[in-house]
Amino acid sequence: MQKKSILIHNIGTIVTGDIRDPISSAKTIYIEDGLIAEIGTDKKDADIIINANSLLVTPGLIDSHVHPVFGDFTPVQNSTNWISRYLHGGITRMVSAGELHLPGLPLEKPDPVLFKYLAILSRACYKRYRPSGVKVEAGTLILAPGLKENDFDDLIKADCKNLKFIFFPYDERMDEAKKYREWATKREMIIKIHSGGVSRSGVSRPAGADVIFNIKPDIVGHINGGPIPMSRNDMIKIVESGQFYMEISYCGNFPFAKEVIEKAIGLNLLDKIILGTDTPSGTGVTPRGLLRILAYVASIPKISPEVAICMATGNSAIAHALDTGFIKEGKPADIVIMGKIQGSEGNSHLEALSLGNLLGISVIIIDGEIIVYDRSEQTPPPIKRAFIEEEKR
Numbered sequence: 001m002q003k004k005s006i007l008i009h010n011i012g013t014i015v016t017g018d019i020r021d022p023i024s025s026a027k028t029i030y031i032e033d034g035l036i037a038e039i040g041t042d043k044k045d046a047d048i049i050i051n052a053n054s055l056l057v058t059p060g061l062i063d064s065h066v067h068p069v070f071g072d073f074t075p076v077q078n079s080t081n082w083i084s085r086y087l088h089g090g091i092t093r094m095v096s097a098g099e100l101h102l103p104g105l106p107l108e109k110p111d112p113v114l115f116k117y118l119a120i121l122s123r124a125c126y127k128r129y130r131p132s133g134v135k136v137e138a139g140t141l142i143l144a145p146g147l148k149e150n151d152f153d154d155l156i157k158a159d160c161k162n163l164k165f166i167f168f169p170y171d172e173r174m175d176e177a178k179k180y181r182e183w184a185t186k187r188e189m190i191i192k193i194h195s196g197g198v199s200r201s202g203v204s205r206p207a208g209a210d211v212i213f214n215i216k217p218d219i220v221g222h223i224n225g226g227p228i229p230m231s232r233n234d235m236i237k238i239v240e241s242g243q244f245y246m247e248i249s250y251c252g253n254f255p256f257a258k259e260v261i262e263k264a265i266g267l268n269l270l271d272k273i274i275l276g277t278d279t280p281s282g283t284g285v286t287p288r289g290l291l292r293i294l295a296y297v298a299s300i301p302k303i304s305p306e307v308a309i310c311m312a313t314g315n316s317a318i319a320h321a322l323d324t325g326f327i328k329e330g331k332p333a334d335i336v337i338m339g340k341i342q343g344s345e346g347n348s349h350l351e352a353l354s355l356g357n358l359l360g361i362s363v364i365i366i367d368g369e370i371i372v373y374d375r376s377e378q379t380p381p382p383i384k385r386a387f388i389e390e391e392k393r
């Protein structure tokens, strides 16, 4: 069945997700068959007409670091419906950093066979199951010693392209880790590493600059710690190398996050910064976590708020090779309409964000379908709300 067309008009500001050209002056977006068909259209008609009421329009946010297991349940805090709640924090897509919270999963002695099939199973399930419409990029293999090259082929066949170093014994098996890097590169797979000190599991392996420069991951997971960062010197070496995507985590160290971004400004590396919550975790289930870290990076290190939004959208899409994260013709219509909250300072929605204020969400669209309307259940409502002006039967 063809999806309804949607016309969004009376847009205040569009943040495109593209850090090289973050703001569009267009006031309209036309959505057809789940895709963004025209930006700045003069079409006047559609199946559904949304008046954005001068609010801010951005791509759906991408949480670059989550830990799903199965379904909309997280064993780590025994909570149900967490993904549906994250949706109300503006997240339309999330990337698994490993399904490692499965109760009973042996982590002390990582089993490559078990981990491989866990990734394949999780990928298969989340491909068919989208909690409240959220797209979960799951099936991230936790790398363990003993994997063979044909295991990587099996993963590709199962559509798993994300790999994670966390429990790997770098000291004893670095040559094997480097082999995995080679095999991943050959297959265009993406490697993320748990950087910094030990995690809540108690058995993750610390990884600082030496390990990272040896392995050459694509993405340095939570460079500011999730929860504990590597040493400051190591962190600076990594930023200065300019070689990696660097993930800033909501669950990490805030002074370090500030320093990473300030260094990245000077080195012209802001396109390498992505944002993630690293939750559910010991920090909890955090539906507004990504909005919070967004407000932090938009205010404390003094980058422009639209650039901060690109870090949580387009940058992350490029780092993880996702087909979303941009307000761009031909992209899936994953869109958030939001704005400043009543009582918050700032003359514009973006200025409110740059003062460190949370934004309030009115409407969320995923693949051209309105999923949240007329306000989020997790943020205060924005000062004005977007509304449906007309809907054809």
Ligand SMILES: [Zn+2]
Pocket (backbone or CB within 6 Å): 065, 067, 097, 226, 278, 279
């Ligand atoms: Zn994590």
